[in-house]
Amino acid sequence: MAEEEDFGALPLTDRWVHKVWKVRKQAYEEAAQEFEKTPDEYHAAFRPFTQDSGLWKSAVADSNVAAQQEGLAALCAYLKFGGREGANRARQHAITPIAEKCLSSTRAATKASGLEALLLFIEADVPAPVIEELLPVLSNKQPKVIAATLAALTQIYHNYGCKTADPKPILKVLPKVFGHADKNVRAEATNLAVEFYRWLRDAMKPMFWNDLKPTQQADLEAQFEKVKAEGAPKQERLLRTQQAAKERAPAAGAEDAYEEDGEDVEEPVEVDAFDLAEPQDVISKVPADFYDKLASSKWKERKEALEALYALVNVPRIKDGDFAEINRCLAKSMKDANIAVVTQAAQCIELLAKGMRKGYAKYRSTVMQPIMERLKEKKVTVSEALGAALDAVFSATNLSECLEDITTYLIHKNPQIKEGTMKFLVRCLRTTRDVPAKQEIATIVESGKKLLSEGSEALRAGGAEILGTVMKIIGERPMNPHLEGLDDIRKTKIKEFFETAEVKAKEKPKPPPAPVARAPPAGPRKVVKKGAPGARKPAAAAPPAPEPAPPRAAPVSKLGMPKPGGLGGLKPPQKRTLGGPSAASPRRAAPAPSPPPLEEEEEEEEELPPSPVAKLPQRLGLGRGGLAGRSLAKPAAPLMAMAPPSPAPQTVFTAIERAELEELRTANEHLLRQVDDARQERSKLHSEIQELKNQNAGLIEDHTRDVLSIKAKETQLVRARSDAEAAEQTNDRLRRELERLKRALNKAEAMNPGPGSPGSPGLGYRTMSPTHDDVGIYRDGPHPSNASRDRMSIASTLSEEKENGDGVPYPRNKLSPDLRYAGSTASSGRGSPAKGFRRDIGGEDREYPRNLDSAMGYSGYGDRTGSRAGSRTGRADTPSGGAQVTSGMESWKRAAEVTSQLKARIEQMKAKQASRPQQ
The missing domain is CATH 1.25.10.10 (Leucine-rich Repeat Variant)
Structure with missing residues (x-):
């Protein structure tokens, strides 16, 4: 019990967000009761929730279903009895949780309260912001949330109509929900489309009809046939602005105004396809x-x-x-x-x-x-x-x-x-x-x-x-x-x-009372000053005139003074009453005379013919005979004689004021209609802005995707460039290595000249150009010393080809199989024939690549056809690529044999050189 008392002592806003659900539920109930008891929307009970609108988000999305139901009830009471400003502030916090947590609830009361809250949000202001908040919910991952939101939209358009709530944003997304995998979503989409058909008829079809499947079109046509028999739909709930306009309408002329404007009200319901469609660039x-x-x-x-x-x-x-x-x-x-x-x-x-x-x-x-x-x-x-x-x-x-x-x-x-x-x-x-x-x-x-x-x-x-x-x-x-x-x-x-004849334009003549009401103000002044003696005759002769009717009904006010509405009869009577001894005060002078003497005095005045001389004393407030010929007790009679016409201007001015009031009401209604139109235009512009924002987001996403693609291409390009540079470096290194091996070989031959030196029996042989078979014989023969002569013969053959112009000299990378293959896979070298050959010889010599390059030089010069074929093995456009690869591999094997023979010969030369000093 102590804890409950402590909870009750907490402020309402603290209990609103309390961790105990029972405390929150009690706070929601207390707030709803306070809202219902408030006299107007400016009561202090609304202030905390107007200042902190985020409280409603926690209330409608409460984790406890019982507390959530009471929170929704409190929100409905707040929207019903509160003001427009508070509803607009709470709208952005509460609508999305209502759509996601309340509309799809298993509790019927929670679902009904959530729908009522949405309708009250619209009633407080306009439907467009509420619909904009509900549109993103149609992309929710849970089908039941989408179906519940579509059902809520159906109720919104059913209650407020397509004239008040713009249907274009929803018509654009209808094809998407019709293509949903869940059957409940498609069923609710069908109900919404039927509701649209009640208001728009065939004007809505160009917006989404072609995006539907033929079976869906057939089903909708069957549903539309049931609706065609119904009459024109009417708006069931009114916005607060519409309610105020209806209350301001005159009670007497409300029915006539509805009959006159009935056509104008019902015709816009038949919306044209032009109003719903988006302009297309033709x-x-x-x-x-x-x-x-x-x-x-x-x-x-x-x-x-x-x-x-x-x-x-x-x-x-x-x-x-x-x-x-x-x-x-x-x-x-x-x-x-x-x-x-x-x-x-x-x-x-x-x-x-x-x-x-x-x-x-x-x-x-x-x-x-x-x-x-x-x-x-x-x-x-x-x-x-x-x-x-x-x-x-x-x-x-x-x-x-x-x-x-x-x-x-x-x-x-x-x-x-x-x-x-x-x-x-x-x-x-x-x-x-x-x-x-x-x-x-x-x-x-x-x-x-x-x-x-x-x-x-x-x-x-x-x-x-x-x-x-x-x-x-x-x-x-x-x-x-x-x-x-x-x-x-x-x-x-x-x-x-x-x-x-049937026409849409009919001339409606304006009622004539307004000009008649403005005419009399100039008349009473003349009647009071000039026609006072004969005031009773016009009353009998012309009853419709506004002046003579009121004199007997209300000649003077309760205090005995003419009413303030009089124009010219107020100041002169005051002067007369002050001049008489029996009337010390104008308030006491008026009640003294009785109506009969007034009539007698008027009759006496009517008997005398008016003369020009008599008009001047009357204007000055004097009698017909001057000051000496008039008794002091009679000034009250002229006062009362002049007082009756004064109420007539009062009546005239009342009619004028009534006419002006009607004009002001008409102008006010016109302004209210303009304000409503401006609000609708504003909501349309907001929807267009939102659409443009979505398009902008899509363009930004496309731009980001393009930028990322360009960066990926640039990265690939940088990698390719780095690979190319690495290949060039490898090519240079291998070229330098080849030159070094050639110089080493030349030095070795210079140190131990063979039979091909000048004066030896092989000199004549060097001048000859061996054939391919000769080279093979020398290479395959038992004498390893023939390798040197093979090289000299190959060099002479190359020089002869240069002189005869048989072809372009071989580049270095064509003379070396290692370089030839390295040109295609310079960065990795995994496809290099040197590695394959090294595996074949079983790692016999770790220094093989150097000797191999020199050996390949011999093989290239000795077998020109094989060398050229080997240099073209890597080309994809060579028709006989497979045969050339086989020929290249045979050249490699021959080069390996020549290299082994060369090694053996070098060892023999070294052995001979080592044995010479001993001899």
């Missing part, structure tokens, strides 16, 4: 040969060019660009001799106007007149295509801009063009939302009257239809002056079209 995709084909002499090429353009512009929304040249070409195509080309050009104009909407208005003057000139075509398909193009151009502009061209072609000499223009004008009058100006109405009426006298029945009926549609727009009474001079038959025909 101008950059136009083929390069479009203009060349369009100027071709063959009509098929011209039609193919227009068909290609039609495929490009057949999108819900087109990004604005420079389409001036394209529209000039399309206007020129209106004069084409082939009607197929004309029809295709008209369809392209229609799609361009529908895809650009208001952005197409600047091209109206370019295409409208050529289209009207082509209305002479009698073929139905051509005339329908031209009419649809004109309607699309008109939807991008307004009646004022098109009226001049329409009236010009209504008097065209071609009856077919005249009839087509007349039908176009009727369609414009039916679809326009702006009531034409008086001058424009007069122009249209004159054109319609001219058509009434045409010889064609269709044109006469069209003129009557034009006049009947105009009558439907401006009203029957304002139209009567325009119909003067027409016979009854034509008036009857116009009246028939008036009754059947």
Whole structure:
């Protein structure tokens, strides 16, 4: 018990984050009760949670499910009774935990409280920030979290509608959730799509329909059929701003206002695909040969060019660009001799106007007149295509801009063009939302009257239809002056079209009370000063007038003074009362006289005819006979005679104030609507900013990937360069080693000259060029001394080849098999033939590579063909690479044998040199 008392003594915020779940649960319950008892949103109970909004994150994500449920209840109470600022601060901390921890809870109460909290977040402000917070949750790893979030989004759009909550962010991610592996996620995605269809109908399909599988499209179509029978959906929950606007509406005129504006409220529910689609860049995709084909002499090429353009512009929304040249070409195509080309050009104009909407208005003057000139075509398909193009151009502009061209072609000499223009004008009058100006109405009426006298029945009926549609727009009474001079038959025909016409623009005359309420303020002043004696006669003669009605009801105030609303009757009576001895105070002077003497006094004043001389004393506050001829007890009577008109200005001013109040209310509602529109625009901009941020993140990721790839390539390049440098160093080292071995061999031969020295029997042999067989004989013979002669013979053969120009001298790396193979694998040397040969000879001599290079020099000079073949064994483009490799390996074996013979000979020479001094 002591611990519980200590817990209760802790502040609420400390218990809110206490480690014991029961303490936290008790804190949540206590906070919810305090929120419900607060008188307004400015109570001190909300302040700690407004200052530290992070407390709600721990409450809705409480580890204990019982405490979590109470935390959600506290949040709902906070959002319901708190202010907008606190809700907006708590939104960024609470929505993600609610979506991840509460919406997918197994407890029904927790799930319901989480959904209610989301709806209250939206009710406090706007839906866009809440939807932005829920979008990342759709990428969660747990399917149940995604399914619960989709169900919550379905409820959000069901309660607030697609007019209040922007559906574009969710429509973009619908294909992703439809492709999810979990069937529950796909089922919730289907429910959300059906909810969208209730509000948007087919306008939502271009956003995601093509990304779905055929089976999913078939299933959705089956679900859509069930929804089509339902009526237009209505918003079930209102935002606080909408609730305030509804409360501010006048109670008496609320129903009428709803009836008048009912069409405007329900029409935007039918959202167009243009509002949902993203603008697509079309101008950059136009083929390069479009203009060349369009100027071709063959009509098929011209039609193919227009068909290609039609495929490009057949999108819900087109990004604005420079389409001036394209529209000039399309206007020129209106004069084409082939009607197929004309029809295709008209369809392209229609799609361009529908895809650009208001952005197409600047091209109206370019295409409208050529289209009207082509209305002479009698073929139905051509005339329908031209009419649809004109309607699309008109939807991008307004009646004022098109009226001049329409009236010009209504008097065209071609009856077919005249009839087509007349039908176009009727369609414009039916679809326009702006009531034409008086001058424009007069122009249209004159054109319609001219058509009434045409010889064609269709044109006469069209003129009557034009006049009947105009009558439907401006009203029957304002139209009567325009119909003067027409016979009854034509008036009857116009009246028939008036009754059947359907228009979207209707002139609503403003109520007249406002001007009437402003007129009387100047009147009371004259009545009080000049017409006081005859004040009762206007009351009997003209009851509707505002001045005479109030005098008997409230002539004076309770204190006996005229009310403050009076204009001219206040100061003069005060002067009169102060002049009389019986009225020391104006507050005591007023109650003294009774109504009967007042009437008698008024009757006496009415009997006397007014004279110009008598007007001056009355204005100065004196009697008709001056100061001497007037009793001192009668000044009160004129006071009361002048006092009754004073309440009339009070009533007039009340009407004025009421009219001004109505105007202020109307202006206030207009401003509130503007604020709501600005908020919606702000939410759209926020969503676009978020989308741009996502695109920027993707671009940054791509850039980072490219940079890493470039760095990896640079690293590979550096390694390759280092390997090349190492190979060059190895090549230089081996070349120096070869030179050293050659010098060593020359020194050894100089110290012990063989049979090839001058004067020896082998001199003549050195001048000969041995064949390949001779070299083989010498190399394979039993006399090791033949190796020296082989070398000399090879050297002479090389010199002869140089002199005869048989070929380019062998480079050093071709003379040495070690270098030849090292050129391809210089860095590692694992594929070097020297190592393979060293394994073959079993490590007989560790100094083998030096002797091998010199031996290979002999083998290269002795067998030129083998050497060249061996030098080309590493080339990949050599056709006989395998045979050359075998020949190279045989040369290596022969070189090994020559080397062993050379070693033996060197040992013999050393032995001879060592034995000479002893002899």
